[in-house]
Amino acid sequence: MIEITGVSKYYGEFEVLKNCSTRVEKGEVVVVCGPSGSGKSTLIKCVNALEPFQKGSIRVDGIEVGDPGTDLPDLRSRVGMVFQNFELFPHLTIETNIMLAQRIVLGRSEDAARKKAMELLDRVGLSAQALKYPSQLSGGQQQRVAIARALAMNPMAMLFDEPTSALDPEMISEVLDVMSALARDGMTMMVVTHEMGFARRVANRVIFIDRGEIVEDRPTEEFFTDRRNPRTEAFLSKIL
Ligand code: ADP
Ligand code: MG
Numbered sequence: 001m002i003e004i005t006g007v008s009k010y011y012g013e014f015e016v017l018k019n020c021s022t023r024v025e026k027g028e029v030v031v032v033c034g035p036s037g038s039g040k041s042t043l044i045k046c047v048n049a050l051e052p053f054q055k056g057s058i059r060v061d062g063i064e065v066g067d068p069g070t071d072l073p074d075l076r077s078r079v080g081m082v083f084q085n086f087e088l089f090p091h092l093t094i095e096t097n098i099m100l101a102q103r104i105v106l107g108r109s110e111d112a113a114r115k116k117a118m119e120l121l122d123r124v125g126l127s128a129q130a131l132k133y134p135s136q137l138s139g140g141q142q143q144r145v146a147i148a149r150a151l152a153m154n155p156m157a158m159l160f161d162e163p164t165s166a167l168d169p170e171m172i173s174e175v176l177d178v179m180s181a182l183a184r185d186g187m188t189m190m191v192v193t194h195e196m197g198f199a200r201r202v203a204n205r206v207i208f209i210d211r212g213e214i215v216e217d218r219p220t221e222e223f224f225t226d227r228r229n230p231r232t233e234a235f236l237s238k239i240l
Pocket of ligand 1: 011016034035036037038039040041042043
């Protein structure tokens with residue numbers, strides 16, 4: 001579903017991604033971890049073309065992201081993205097937040113968009129909040145709305161960039177539970193997170209990035225039990 005081959009990216013002289021390669025099969029969940037500033041956000045932003053890259057290739061469902069002929073708005077509408085800070089529209093109700101892109105990008109009727117929004121709010125356990133505004137919800141609830149909003153586009157894959165990092169500790173599990181359910185339903189996911197319990201329970205593979213380099217890319221169980229890479233070890237010993 002996602003195929004990253006020999007990708008390098010520069011900010012001026014600074015090589016932020018160094019010859020990165022990996023692939024995410026359909027239905028697979030891959031957790032990406034690594035120190036702050038190592039290039040995790042940059043890597044997943046390259047996947048849905050929020051950042052350009054200079055070398056290599058990224059294909060999503062066979063579509064070449066770096067090809068100038070690729071319809072990027074279309075690609076972005078089919079790869080859901082969830083950010084650390086929710087990024088909901090503050091002046092719109094929860095329901096309207098979830099309806100907006102369905103109406104504008106997919107051209108769904110108001111009734112169809114509302115039906116889909118209510119269905120997804122039910123799925124993330126927030127049916128009762130439909131007519132509230134984002135500021136009236138907790139951080140955990142807002143992040144679940146952001147996930148519902150991404151799902152409303154029927155994405156073929158979902159990218160998460162530290163979805164629980166801005167949350168108070170007691171709200172982390174409600175968001176991870178929604179993500180686990182999504183994974184169980186077969187969604188293809190790339191998840192940047194330091195929640196290693198989640199990684200262990202849900203991920204098929206774990207990627208460790210350090211200074212722009214994919215240092216490890218291994219099946220989850222092996223990643224945690226067969227620990228021999230000193231860079232990974234140094235990182236894990238700080239967060240576990
Ligand atoms: P991570 O998500 O792993 O914390 P990022 O992908 O956000 O790391 O950033 C990787 C590196 O690229 C960092 O050193 C960061 O300072 C640098 N960087 C990120 N965005 C820009 C930018 N727009 N211009 C220049 N450097 C950037
Ligand atoms: Mg980041």
